[in-house]
Amino acid sequence: MKKKVAVLYGGRSGEHEVSLRSATAVIDGLKSLQDIEVLPIFVTQEGSWELNGSRVTVLPDPIVSGLYFLDGARTGLTVTIDVVFPVLHGTYGEDGTVQGLLELARLPYVGAGVAGSAIGMDKILMKAALIAAGIPIGDYVWFTANGWQKEQEKLIAEVETKLDYPCFVKPANLGSSVGISKVYSKQELEVAVTKALQYDRRVLVEKLLVGKEIECSVLGNDEPKASLPGEIIPSNDFYDYEAKYVNETSTLVIPAQLREQTISRVQQMAVDTFITLDCAGLARVDFFVDELTDEILVNEINTLPGFTTISMYPKLWEATGIPFSQLLQELIQLAEERFQEKSKLKTTFDS
Ligand SMILES: Nc1ncnc2c1ncn2[C@@H]1O[C@H](COP(=O)(O)OP(=O)(O)O)[C@@H](O)[C@H]1O
Ligand SMILES: [Mg+2]
Known part of the structure; x- marks a missing residue:
């Protein structure tokens, strides 16, 4: 039996277009895997979910867990799914809202849970959590x-x-x-x-943070591992929307040219950040690294980082020895493992 993976993409966010690009790569990558059947679910800018032209949703009820058809010939029917892969960036996707829905529906999904997604998305809460954990950030x-x-x-x-x-x-x-x-x-x-x-x-x-803009990919659940770091050299005054997606002339240096010791520190801080913010599956932790002063500061975390074949997250894993399709396979497996672990937890209180 093939594993059914529902890929959510598009979405009600300013990063809708970016999500379309990431999803193309994820869907193609999953299709190349023998044991996986992909169900691509387009989330419109208004927030409706569409599977092959039919409107679908998941209901916040584990008994009818699966994709529920809202119209067409299959209205009222559900198809089972094994894992959901939200390839949604930004609000209503990366911020814990979709994750909450999937928790209620009792469906395994790739990436951080409700709290990790919400805190990772909120730069103010994220900083408060990092300060509490003693992870260095800028003022x-x-x-x-x-x-x-x-x-x-x-x-x-x-x-x-x-x-x-x-x-x-x-x-x-x-x-x-x-x-x-x-x-x-x-x-x-x-x-x-x-x-x-x-x-x-x-x-x-x-x-203003100075030094190199360094990014590090993290993969795993309770024992996450960090990739080799990469460097972004923005083509504009900073790495703004245009430099990221429009003119695309910014340079990615993979792996980043840093001292051995700096690389290890970045990797350790990436893992610490991942654990502090209660992430799961994947995240990309972004830094400013100044090798003159030896200062390494976390700028932010992305719990659903860009995922095109040329994006930093998969590129860093490729440079570290995990090719794109293997990365997808590991993410699906991590989602299932975390779901199974969570299913074992007590949800009732017996004295
Ligand atoms: N404090 C800072 N000092 C220097 N550059 C920064 C700082 N904050 C952001 N930038 C620049 O702006 C870009 C976008 O900011 P970031 O915090 O990563 O937001 P986003 O979540 O939109 O990616 C960064 O990639 C970096 O180039
Ligand atoms: Mg950023």
Whole structure:
């Protein structure tokens, strides 16, 4: 019997287009595996799920666990699935919402669970968790839309004394550099905060980090392993949306040219970050590494990193000895293992 893997892609997020690209690679890769049948489920920009033109969903009820047809000849029927692979970046996919639905439906899925996804997506919560675990990160200031409205001058003063210019303004929950600005003055800061607040009600401002922009892939559940690190050399002033996906002239250096000792430290910090944020399956941890001062700071984690055949996540594994199709196979297996472990846990209390 072939294993049925439902691949969710597209989605209700600013990173819809990016997801389409990742999904093409994942779907093609899974199709090349003997023991897997792929069910590609396109999630529209509005959030509907479509399988071969029929609207489907999963119900938050384990008894009818599987894909439930909402229209067409099979209305009301379910087909079983073995594993879900959410290839969704950003909101309603990488942030714990889809993961919550899959938990309620009692379906195994690739990647971090509800808490890991939500914390990994929220740059403010992520930083709080990393600080608590003693993992080094850069300085920052954060506030809500309400706080900005009431205490704008005080917050600007805090940014100027604690962080200085240039600094980075980001919405708390987003990816692919959407809504992010590098600002060089008070005036630009105000414009950038207004822009970021269009994407989220919470915003953070970060100190400019220097050195090489280094990324490291992590794979596993309780004993995750880290790949060789890679370096991003952005073609624009920073690695913004255009540099990532539009002009595509940024350079990936794989593996990154770093000292042995720096590589080991990056790998250890990537694993520590993965465990601290309660990740599972996969994640890519991004750093700024300054070999002059020996400072290594975590910038962010991506619990569903870009997954095209030329994306950093699979490329780093390839350089570390795990080819694309084997990577997919391992991810499916990790999803099943974690599901089985979780199924063994007690859900009732007997004294
Ligand atoms: N504090 C910082 N210092 C220097 N560059 C930064 C900083 N924060 C972000 N950047 C640049 O902006 C890009 C996008 O920011 P990032 O935090 O990775 O957001 P996203 O989740 O959208 O990828 C990074 O890849 C990097 O080039
Ligand atoms: Mg990033």
